[in-house]
Amino acid sequence: MAYKILKKKRLAPGLYDFLIEHTTIPLYARPGQFLIIRIDERGERIPITIAGVQENSVRIIVKCVGKSTYKLAMMKEGEHVLDVVGPLGNPSEIDCYGRVCVIGGGVGIAPLLPITKALKGASNHITAILGAATAEFLILEEEFRELSDELIITTDDGTIGKKGLVTHRLEELLNAGERFDRIWAIGPTVMMKFVSAIATRQEIPCWVSLNPIMVDGTGMCGACRVEIDGNMKFACVDGPEFDGRFVNWNELIKRQHQYKEQEKAALELFKKEAGDLSWL
Amino acid sequence: MALKKRVPMLEQSPEERIKNFSEVALGYTEELALLEANRCLQCPTHPCISGCPVEINIPAFIKAICEKDYKKGIEILKDTNNLPAICGRVCPQEKQCEAQCVLGKVKGNDSVAIGRLERFLADLDLSLEISKHRSDTENTGKVAVIGAGPAGLTVAADLARMGYEVTIFEAFHRAGGVLIYGIPEFRLPKDIVEKEVNYVISLGVKIEYNQVIGRTIPFRKIRQDFDAVFIGIGAGAPRFMGIPGSNLNNIYSASEFLTRVNLLKANEFPKYDTPVRIANRVVVIGAGNVSMDAARTARRLGAEEVLVIYRRSEAEMPARLEEYHHALQEGIIFHWLTQPVEYIGDINNNVKAMKCIKMKLGVPDESGRRRPIPIDGSEFIVETSLVIEAIGQKANSVLRTGFPGLKLNKWGYIEADPETGATNLEGVFAGGDIVTGAATVIEAMGAGKRAARAIDSYIRSLKRA
Ligand SMILES: Cc1cc2nc3c(=O)[nH]c(=O)nc-3n(C[C@H](O)[C@H](O)[C@H](O)COP(=O)(O)OP(=O)(O)OC[C@H]3O[C@@H](n4cnc5c(N)ncnc54)[C@H](O)[C@@H]3O)c2cc1C
Ligand SMILES: Cc1cc2nc3c(=O)[nH]c(=O)nc-3n(C[C@H](O)[C@H](O)[C@H](O)COP(=O)(O)OP(=O)(O)OC[C@H]3O[C@@H](n4cnc5c(N)ncnc54)[C@H](O)[C@@H]3O)c2cc1C
Ligand code: SF4
Numbered sequence: 239m240a241y242k243i244l245k246k247k248r249l250a251p252g253l254y255d256f257l258i259e260h261t262t263i264p265l266y267a268r269p270g271q272f273l274i275i276r277i278d279e280r281g282e283r284i285p286i287t288i289a290g291v292q293e294n295s296v297r298i299i300v301k302c303v304g305k306s307t308y309k310l311a312m313m314k315e316g317e318h319v320l321d322v323v324g325p326l327g328n329p330s331e332i333d334c335y336g337r338v339c340v341i342g343g344g345v346g347i348a349p350l351l352p353i354t355k356a357l358k359g360a361s362n363h364i365t366a367i368l369g370a371a372t373a374e375f376l377i378l379e380e381e382f383r384e385l386s387d388e389l390i391i392t393t394d395d396g397t398i399g400k401k402g403l404v405t406h407r408l409e410e411l412l413n414a415g416e417r418f419d420r421i422w423a424i425g426p427t428v429m430m431k432f433v434s435a436i437a438t439r440q441e442i443p444c445w446v447s448l449n450p451i452m453v454d455g456t457g458m459c460g461a462c463r464v465e466i467d468g469n470m471k472f473a474c475v476d477g478p479e480f481d482g483r484f485v486n487w488n489e490l491i492k493r494q495h496q497y498k499e500q501e502k503a504a505l506e507l508f509k510k511e512a513g514d515l516s517w518l
Numbered sequence: 519m520a521l522k523k524r525v526p527m528l529e530q531s532p533e534e535r536i537k538n539f540s541e542v543a544l545g546y547t548e549e550l551a552l553l554e555a556n557r558c559l560q561c562p563t564h565p566c567i568s569g570c571p572v573e574i575n576i577p578a579f580i581k582a583i584c585e586k587d588y589k590k591g592i593e594i595l596k597d598t599n600n601l602p603a604i605c606g607r608v609c610p611q612e613k614q615c616e617a618q619c620v621l622g623k624v625k626g627n628d629s630v631a632i633g634r635l636e637r638f639l640a641d642l643d644l645s646l647e648i649s650k651h652r653s654d655t656e657n658t659g660k661v662a663v664i665g666a667g668p669a670g671l672t673v674a675a676d677l678a679r680m681g682y683e684v685t686i687f688e689a690f691h692r693a694g695g696v697l698i699y700g701i702p703e704f705r706l707p708k709d710i711v712e713k714e715v716n717y718v719i720s721l722g723v724k725i726e727y728n729q730v731i732g733r734t735i736p737f738r739k740i741r742q743d744f745d746a747v748f749i750g751i752g753a754g755a756p757r758f759m760g761i762p763g764s765n766l767n768n769i770y771s772a773s774e775f776l777t778r779v780n781l782l783k784a785n786e787f788p789k790y791d792t793p794v795r796i797a798n799r800v801v802v803i804g805a806g807n808v809s810m811d812a813a814r815t816a817r818r819l820g821a822e823e824v825l826v827i828y829r830r831s832e833a834e835m836p837a838r839l840e841e842y843h844h845a846l847q848e849g850i851i852f853h854w855l856t857q858p859v860e861y862i863g864d865i866n867n868n869v870k871a872m873k874c875i876k877m878k879l880g881v882p883d884e885s886g887r888r889r890p891i892p893i894d895g896s897e898f899i900v901e902t903s904l905v906i907e908a909i910g911q912k913a914n915s916v917l918r919t920g921f922p923g924l925k926l927n928k929w930g931y932i933e934a935d936p937e938t939g940a941t942n943l944e945g946v947f948a949g950g951d952i953v954t955g956a957a958t959v960i961e962a963m964g965a966g967k968r969a970a971r972a973i974d975s976y977i978r979s980l981k982r983a
């Protein structure tokens with residue numbers, strides 16, 4: 239099997255937007271679901287959220303964090319990845335909740351896009367908070383401006399929007415008397431953890447999309463197990479979205495670090511072969 | 519006078535083989551195969567055949583070996599078994615065909631090494647490609663097979679031979695099911711599996727990889743597009759004991775550990791991108807075949823000490839004796855009558871030890887095995903930084919949501935007629951581990967054979983109506 243890269247666009251340093259040819263994913267994918275890519279014969283299986291679909295192609299947005307994502311980012315339009323499996327995982331529970339706050343951090347803004355579209359389509363009032371390290375890394379601002387009733391931008395260094403974290407903006411809104419019926423938060427695990435802490439205090443159901451290390455993505459290995467409200471769940475088939483108020487965050491964060499040594503060694507070796515990667 | 523004992527098979531020495539992933543058993547040479555084949559008495563009653571779930575004509579293929587008519591021998595094998603090189607290696611022969619062999623019942627004699635002879639012929643076929651691919655009858659109809667494990671491959675091959683248009687949908691990027699991602703290379707080389715799969719493809723079977731039916735394509739769509747459907751998705755979901763600390767780092771299910779190594783070649787990291795952890799001392803929980811595979815894999819990845827912990831005693835151990843002996847030869851250490859009760863982690867949530875309790879055996883339970891009972895106050899600590907739980911599999915979780923309307927039994931497996939594989943849904947058949955629970959390769963293939971016959975008559979009945 240091989241799946242062609244139809245389009246590739248650099249959104250920011252180390253952040254790439256791909257359109258990959260696929261015949262069945264566009265027919266069946268719904269917001270919140272993900273796919274698994276294996277780049278080549280020696281490749282590992284990497285889960286990536288579906289950021290959108292078009293006829294005969296699927297959109298993904300990928301951040302370079304290690305060997306596999308660097309390898310993917312170095313591929314050119316017209317080249318093929320070996321395997322694409324999807325859609326996997328459960329779709330987001332879209333409904334008319336009333337007032338919904340969607341919060342995206344970094345590359346997490348991408349998976350939030352189809353969910354926000356669906357929530358808007360279900361007649362929710364949308365407040366979007368988008369956060370990035372710096373202006374350069376803020377993605378999909380225009381798309382979100384169109385979808386949201388209110389859009390708040392925040393960056394760590396204040397190069398665009400207000401300086402600070404998404405959690406600061408959420409607290410501000412809540413302190414000003416804003417009330418939400420649902421929160422959707424997707425971004426770095428630590429960000430989702432702190433948003434969930436606020437949600438717990440305010441007793442607001444808060445969907446987060448978990449990204450533990452996965453292998454098959456179909457419930458056959460247990461690599462992706464997470465603790466939800468004291469129970470063992472497999473994120474690939476029971477999730478990936480859960481109510482963040484019940485997630486054992488500290489355990490998840492530590493599980494994400496299980497292969498740090500190997501990942502570092504692999505990336506270093508890869509850099510030796512591939513040369514300087516700072517242009518990506 | 520024929521030999522009383524079976525002709526031994528050449529093997530890599532234990533010292534050598536724990537340093538590599540190559541096959542342990544090296545098979546028979548022609549000379550050895552002839553010696554062994556001549557032990558067969560060619561019994562007119564041939565009880566051996568009834569011990570084989572796919573009823574290979576055993577005396578006939580052995581006779582062909584004696585006559586050096588290997589082509590004929592291979593044809594006999596392939597008449598009933600599409601994957602003989604695999605079965606010759608991994609069948610629990612001592613419980614099946616060989617258990618029924620007349621010779622084995624004579625005091626002081628071994629039964630004929632049927633599996634080894636089957637392997638000899640099948641390997642010859644793979645290297646010389648002797649067998650012809652035939653599709654004799656002229657049936658028309660489209661059949662979808664879900665899952666490319668031994669059950670699915672068998673259904674597909676048999677139906678293709680009858681002339682049907684067959685498409686297999688497989689979740690992974692390779693076909694073979696447990697043969698590819700579960701059973702390690704040193705017991706069943708992956709290029710052997712690939713060659714046998716290529717044989718199935720050569721019969722005209724199409725395989726669509728990377729499709730998880732019930733997830734990536736809805737089940738109803740498959741039913742719409744095909745005249746009949748066979749479900750052979752295996753019992754792939756891992757069980758965990760669920761004791762405190764189960765989510766600590768470096769605690770694997772055997773499925774994860776073996777998949778990383780077998781399917782994704784983590785033993786060749788970083789040449790291959792998938793990593794796997796290893797430790798000086800590894801603990802494997804459970805004493806079945808899967809546990810032996812995990813323990814021996816850990817040894818080959820470099821673990822100096824591998825402990826297998828089992829809550830019953832050696833006598834109740836479910837693993838095949840041959841696997842157990844191979845494990846012992848490779849230095850695997852067994853702790854009987856021991857049950858883990860809790861994992862203990864370090865500050866980074868990496869497992870560093872486990873608390874165990876000693877057990878004693880009580881009266882037999884429903885399974886007829888003596889029930890293990892914990893001995894109060896016998897807790898002790900085993901230090902380890904990597905644990906593999908190999909305590910069994912269960913029904914694939916996709917079944918619960920992905921196949922609406924399909925009737926499941928109380929254990930979550932598909933309810934299917936044992937003779938035909940028919941399920942409660944019209945035109946939908948099932949077989950293999952997903953019906954019986956974890957069993958054997960040849961039983962899955964037997965179910966596949968019966969389902970192929972039933973699917974054939976079902977499609978014919980549609981045409982008549
Ligand atoms: C459901 C899900 C959706 C995701 N969606 C996106 C997305 O839309 N865009 C995006 O850029 N990233 C996404 N990720 C994360 C992405 O899978 C990892 O960044 C990628 O696998 C890292 O591979 P690497 O070899 O480049 O990095 P490595 O150097 O191997 O690892 C860097 C870090 O990435 C994580 N990681 C490594 N291997 C895996 C794995 N097999 N599965 C999951 N995480 C892993 C680990 O925490 C690790 O420390 C998602 C992950 C999950 C589980
Ligand atoms: C480690 C291990 C060692 C073993 N050793 C032996 C041995 O030595 N001898 C022996 O006889 N037996 C052995 N067994 C048991 C034997 O492998 C199984 O009984 C046999 O493989 C079952 O065959 P199956 O076709 O029913 O399922 P499987 O082999 O499990 O194949 C099922 C296939 O379906 C695919 N699939 C799953 N869900 C879907 C879906 N929704 N859509 C599409 N595809 C799907 C899977 O990826 C897989 O390829 C062993 C098992 C294990 C785990
Ligand atoms: S397929 Fe298995 S049971 Fe049948 S003859 Fe061969 S080894 Fe024996």
Ligand code: SF4
Nearest residue numbers: 558559561566619620
């Ligand atoms: S029972 Fe044994 S000796 Fe008799 S035909 Fe079968 S294999 Fe040969």
Ligand code: FES
Nearest residue numbers: 453455459460474
């Ligand atoms: S990734 Fe294997 S069970 Fe979820």
Ligand SMILES: [Mg+2]
Nearest residue numbers: 304305306501
């Ligand atoms: Mg990686």
